[in-house]
Amino acid sequence: MTKSSLVILTLNEIEGISALFDKIPFNEVDESFVVDGGSTDGTVEFFRERGVRVVSQKSRGRGEAFRIAERESSGDYLIFFSPDGNEDPGDIPGLLKLLDEGYDMAIASRFLPLAKNEEDDLRFPWRAWANRAFTFVANTIWNKNKYITDTINGYRAIKKEAFRRLKVDAPGFAIEYQISIRAMKLGLKIAETPTIEGQRIGGESTAESIPTGLLFLRFLFREIKIGRNL
Template identity: 30%
Template sequence: MGNATPLSIILPAKNEADGLRQTLPALRSRFSDAEIIVVDDGSTDATAVVATEHGARVLSSPYSMGNGAAVKRGARAASGGILVFMDADGQHGAEHVAALLAKLDEGYDMVVGARDASGQANFSRGLANGFYNRLASWMTGHKILDLTSGFRAVRADKFKEFLHLLPNGFSYPTTSTMAFFRSAYPVAYVPIPVAKRVGTNSHIRPLKDGVRFLLIIFKIASLYSPLKLFIPTAVVFFLTGLGWYGWTFYEGGRFTNMSMLLFSAAVIVFLIGLISEQITNLTYRRDG
């Protein structure tokens, strides 16, 4: 790494002046030699001013590009061999960073701070996150305690391999975690408590959050092993078509258009899964 700073702490922030007043002094007192980067994602409050006053390096965007975009900007600018990502709203405590780093020293390439049920924003999101964890655990064959936690420590060289995969929105934790598992980079989880965020709580948008829920499910599959999602779906279509054909043949000795449609859907879904699997393999291909 040459003269690179060994540790860089990156905080994506949008209108988090109050949270930074609490978080930055705590980080600086514990990690005086660390590079602290605050990525100001188009804030309209004093986020950049507060960050500068507390000695952080500030990367400002003229408009909001999204949490994932802020993470990518911070990762590109960081000089540390170890990157720590945490929220700027006071939910993630500086006192828990050391636990992530200690686990990383055991030979892992990514360590994630896993929240318990009390750390979820609300009941519905807790249920959704629980479903994500179970689905991702099934896909990878490893127990995943918190797929969507943004509090994590990673080895910079490994993380930067996947910057092109990370979305600009809020599912960068899902994408990065599945990318690490897909590339056989070891991932560990450390249970951490989560404090109540400083400032206003995020608004619940049932429709938008529901769409995001579905997109993350498909992203989990496409980032790891699409066939694990497409083959069961194809089997459901095939068995439904077979059952419908059996019923219509028994009732009237007929093979109906609906049976043909269901059989065709099973074949199409299976073929799409094969293509997706090949695309996924190409995505993680490393030449040289």
């Protein structure tokens, strides 16, 4: 029987998780645990008080959190969720359903019809424009299947077997982009479902726009250089 693992990625998200915890459909998954990047605001204690296992990262970085999640999970499916308010926990069952239907990876897209990006109401949605640009390049170079609209959103589910085949090594926020690119390179079956991105709850995003964009560029050129070999 196929098992699913919900991985909750945290770094000082006490405000977000306090608001969202009761909305997370824990009953829809077989296992749930937290990978924490060094929270000091009570996030770790919050989960432990509620009986949720917390795995602490010895080295920082979102990419490392993804790799730790793969090693620590017992499920066949991995669902990555960040409780910062941007991601709707109500999308979790739909992402799992797409894997059950035979897809290797399912992404919650902020750019499909009926979806919403948190910058949609801004006059100059710089991050959304950058996302579309990086997504267009990846599709143009590597994707032979249906166009993927959101290669960067970390809110996604993936079969563990597929994740292992990707051999990802990105250290930070480029991890999701690298996963998408390598999934395209291998011709994996990728699906998307529209999501409504909410506003962040508490604090500032740890993904600074310019440094993160430069990191994406670095890994984009690296993936171009190595070709389809992983």
